[in-house]
Amino acid sequence: MTMTTHANAGLRPEELRKQFPALSRTVNGKKLVYLDNGATTQKPLCVLEAMDRYYREYNSNVHRGIHRLSEEATEAYDSAHETIAGFIGAHSWQEVIFTKNTTESLNLVARSLLPTFKKGDEVLLTQMEHHSNIVPWQQLAKQHGLVVRYIPVTDEGILDLLAARKMLSAKTKLVSLTHVSNVLGTINPVREVAGMAHDHGALCVVDAAQSVPHMPVSVQELGCDFLAFSGHKMAGPTGIGVLWGRTELLERMQPFLYGGDMISSVSFQDAEWNELPWKFEAGTPVIAEGIGLAEAARFLTGIGMDSIQRHEQALARHACEALGSLKGVRIFGPRERAGLVSFWADPVHPHDLASLLDQDGIAIRAGHHCAMPLVVEVLKQPALARASFYLYNTKEEIDALAAGVKKAQKVFG
Amino acid sequence: MDLYREILLDHYKNPRNFGKLKDADFEHKEFNASCGDEISIAVKLDASRKRVAELKFIGKGCAISQAATSMLTSHAKGKTLEELHNITKEDIFKMLGTEVGAGRIKCALIGLKTLMRGVEQWEGEKHG
Incomplete structure (x- = not known):
């Protein structure tokens, strides 16, 4: 089939797999088929080695020691910001803040922008947001009298932009949306939404947790004001996330956390804030994780984000065909999608499906995918099964998934 | 883990004690947010009230949650409230015929949790 040729022409998953130690293990005596990449991806050797090297050879704190190890660590950690800035097309490394994860990045934006909001101001989200892009705004709204509204999702699983246009007004202070839905796989037209937000004087925040790891992303091209993503979903370590923001906005914003390293001077009465990005990185930062994340970005760049996206989209098309050909399988989300497929395989509850697949060494996600409002209230499902792909997955693994689903349906048939 | 043996599938497809209960002394409902499992148990006591x-x-929900609850209700019928308090998660595993891993333990125990919360609330209302 053309899609297979297409995918293989860009990237060789069989070769790339060899660089991911965890992929060679077995589960229940079967070869691991890891299809839960939307939750977290496996890590390549180069990332593990980069972090290991830091701990073994130049472990020390950054930005303070006047000694060789600290200088080496500082150089590596600071330049990690530069690598990530390049990876997402940011103008300056000082616009790249390392946090704990996407969730913390979004909390940072919400908390630090709070003084600029007043009662009655509106925050516009979408119905397809992850909890991390709902709950922080919901809480601010409750505590400070803001109004949260949601752009609806159409039956096809895409954003209703006509409705969005009607919802935007002078009251709208901020629009925050996911770039790629972690449930539907929808790729949202961020550039268009950001333009609409700016036309009304609102800021635009992007949850890029499911896009930055899987496709070329340029913050300049998106035209957004903030972009948040996680390291562990892009072949990097856990414990590190990124917030990118425009310099002029970050400079005006209040710090999120207070303490060491985020100050330039402190007296008993007051403190002055450090320059960007350190103003937002209080305390000893995620040094090993920053070094690991930069290595992951180099690894992905070496493969090519275009190739990764083409490969994953070909896998998603193959999965839709393979699963869609099974009786009783309903696939959610639009035809044009990122590399993930959420589905319901009648009569098997997604949790039972996940348990049965696990017996064959196949790892998928089952549940509400941290997007309960979308899954329960919009799609009207108690839970969904999801297979999500990465650069190392193969067509054969998807065939194994489809066979496993068929087998599970038989058990319950 | 051989979780999906015939006995479990039988309880899932033909749940015992399924339905509404007229004149229940107490009723309690639990919801497992991570799965979407939902269980509601209604209990009627005998003349001794014990x-x-x-x-x-x-x-409604996954096979583990529904089958475990079906098995639990069969087990609980005729027991005293004191005996219900002594039911452990190991007892549930015994009914299921296997241990349940961390990923599914909430599913296996939602029935027990529902029943015992109901019992405790009833006792808390000074019926105990």
Whole structure:
């Protein structure tokens, strides 16, 4: 089939797999088929080695020691910001803040922008947001009298932009949306939404947790004001996330956390804030994780984000065909999608499906995918099964998934 | 883990004590947000007010949650409230015929949790 040729022409998953130690293990005596990449991806050797090297050879704190190890660590950690800035097309490394994860990045934006909001101001989200892009705004709204509204999702699983246009007004202070839905796989037209937000004087925040790891992303091209993503979903370590923001906005914003390293001077009465990005990185930062994340970005760049996206989209098309050909399988989300497929395989509850697949060494996600409002209230499902792909997955693994689903349906048939 | 043996599938497809109970002394509902499992158990006590005369459940969700609750209700019928307090998660594993891993333990125990919360609330209202 053309899609297979297409995918293989860009990237060789069989070769790339060899660089991911965890992929060679077995589960229940079967070869691991890891299809839960939307939750977290496996890590390549180069990332593990980069972090290991830091701990073994130049472990020390950054930005303070006047000694060789600290200088080496500082150089590596600071330049990690530069690598990530390049990876997402940011103008300056000082616009790249390392946090704990996407969730913390979004909390940072919400908390630090709070003084600029007043009662009655509106925050516009979408119905397809992850909890991390709902709950922080919901809480601010409750505590400070803001109004949260949601752009609806159409039956096809895409954003209703006509409705969005009607919802935007002078009251709208901020629009925050996911770039790629972690449930539907929808790729949202961020550039268009950001333009609409700016036309009304609102800021635009992007949850890029499911896009930055899987496709070329340029913050300049998106035209957004903030972009948040996680390291562990892009072949990097856990414990590190990124917030990118425009310099002029970050400079005006209040710090999120207070303490060491985020100050330039402190007296008993007051403190002055450090320059960007350190103003937002209080305390000893995620040094090993920053070094690991930069290595992951180099690894992905070496493969090519275009190739990764083409490969994953070909896998998603193959999965839709393979699963869609099974009786009783309903696939959610639009035809044009990122590399993930959420589905319901009648009569098997997604949790039972996940348990049965696990017996064959196949790892998928089952549940509400941290997007309960979308899954329960919009799609009207108690839970969904999801297979999500990465650069190392193969067509054969998807065939194994489809066979496993068929087998599970038989058990319950 | 050989979780999906015939006995479990039988309880899932033909749940025992499924339905509504008229004149229940107490009823309690639990929801497992991570799965979407839902269980509601209604209990009617006998004249001594210390023993389960009748109980029924209504629920929806995965096979583990529904089958474990079906098995639990069969087990609980005729037991005293004191005996219900002594049911452990190991007892549930015994009914299921296997241990349940961390990923599914909430599913296996939602029935027990629902029943015992109901019992505790009833006792808390000074019926105990």
